[in-house]
Amino acid sequence: MKTVKCPACGGKTKRNGKTKAGAQRWRCTSCGASTTQRYNSKASMLALFLDWLLSKRTQAQMGMPARTFRSLTSEFWSLWPTAPPCDEIHRVVHVDGIWLKRSCVVLIACTEGHVVGWHLARSESSQAWAALMARMAPPDVVVTDGGSGFERARRAVWPETKVQRCAFHAFEQVKRCTTTRPRIQAGVDLYAIAKGLLKVGTPDAAAEWLAEYAKWCSDYEGFLEEREVADGRPRHKHERLRKARRGLTKLCREGVLFTYLDEALAADGAVPATNNRIEGGVNRQIRAMLNEHRGMRLDRMVKAAFWYCSSRLEAPASPARALAEFPTDEAIAELRRTAAEGNARDEAVERWGTAVSWSDLHSGGPYRSDWD
Structure with missing residues (x-):
């Protein structure tokens, strides 16, 4: 049992009978003040809830009947773990989205050691990516798989950050068009070139790869221009190869394939060529957790994914701080009602003139935190 201190003078106490309600009474040995001690077990129950959620154990293995466990921890499902703004400048940040349903994706950003931010969205739109990126200081390099909307958001929020396109995803983009067993020689050659992208480790090797790809484009330029008539309409005969070529050509033109070989960046440490850190270190673990607790x-x-990301922060919130700081479903619903009422008032003002909102004149910090 924890030592009970006197609330009046902070001295030691001793047992002094019980109250009418049956609670233990304590009496100070110094000043004689009497007090009772109440224990709040919510923090310890939240810790138990997270031990279950982030592990492979079932509810029946948590030291009590499963029904009792659900009864004692059900209130914690109303909490929404939030990511604090990150003002630390990182060299490399990995970004990716994990889809939970067709219209629900959690966008996540992490470094080599920990998660730095996450955001819930309906799609990987530029607005959603901007909402995630605006809460973090721009890194030196961002590694991405090239999801839709990301580049537009990066240009707006992180214009000085260099981009490394995941080499494995670039290869996979070609493989989807050629398959692993191409039937024509042009596909065989392009597949081999794309596979060689995974083995480039020096600037000289990168230059050789670019020359080899340019030669392929030149050798098969006429072949890829061949046309045929299908359903009464003319079209290119090898559209899938043309699609693969468009993708690789765009990446070469943007200069994002070999950012990891930049000597200035590599001087401070190696830059990864792939997004394996977030794909295998975060997203895979979230999928494994959801599979263990499927249903x-x-x-x-969504909240389970948020709890996992929160547990992988550089300084995770303790259960007691989480209970005090994380918003609940009721708090978020109230914020939405307040925002809706404010929007209605703004629309009424805009009928007569231009309205200026509070957020246009005031800012609580250097990074945006008011995204939907």
């Missing part, structure tokens, strides 16, 4: 409805799947 959750969508909102609980």
Whole structure:
């Protein structure tokens, strides 16, 4: 049992009978003040809840009947773990989205050691990516798989950050068009060139790869221009190879394939060529957690993903601080109602003139935190 201190003078206490309600009474040995001690077990129950959620154990293995465990921890499903703004400048940040349903994706950013931010969205739009990126200081390099909307958001929020396109995803983009067993020689050659992208380790090797790809484009330029008539309409005969060529040519033109070989960046440490850190270190673990506790409805799947990301922060919130700081479903619903009422008032003002909102004149910090 924890030592009970006197609330009046801070001295030691001793047992002094019980109250009418049956609670233990304590009496100070110094000043004689009497007090009772109440224990709040919510923090310890939240820790138990997270031990279950982030492990492979079942509810029946948590030291109590499964029904009792659900009864004692059900209130914690209303909490929404939030990511604090990150003002530390990192050299390399990995970004990716994990889809939980067709219209629900959690965008995540992490470094080599820990998660730095996450954001819930309906799609990988530029607005969603900007909402995630605006809460973090721009890194030196961002590694991405080239999801839709990301580049537009990066140009707006992190214009000085260099981009490394994941080499494995670039290879996979070609493989989807050629398959692993191409039937024509042009496909065989392009597949071999794309596979060689994974083995480039020096600037000289990168220059040789670019020359080899340029030669392929030149050798098969006429072949890829061949046309045929299908359903009464003319079209290119090798559209899938043309699509693969467009993708690689765009990456070469943007200069994002070999950022990891930049000597200035490599001087401070190696820059990864792939997005394996977030794909295998974060997203895979979230999928494994959801599989262990399969059957959750969508909102609980989202919160479970948030709890995992929160546990991988550089300084995770303790259960007691989480209870005090994380918003609940009720708090978020109230914020939405307040925002809706504010929007209605703004629309009324805009009928007569231009309205200026509070956020246009005031800012709580250097990074945006008011995204939807």
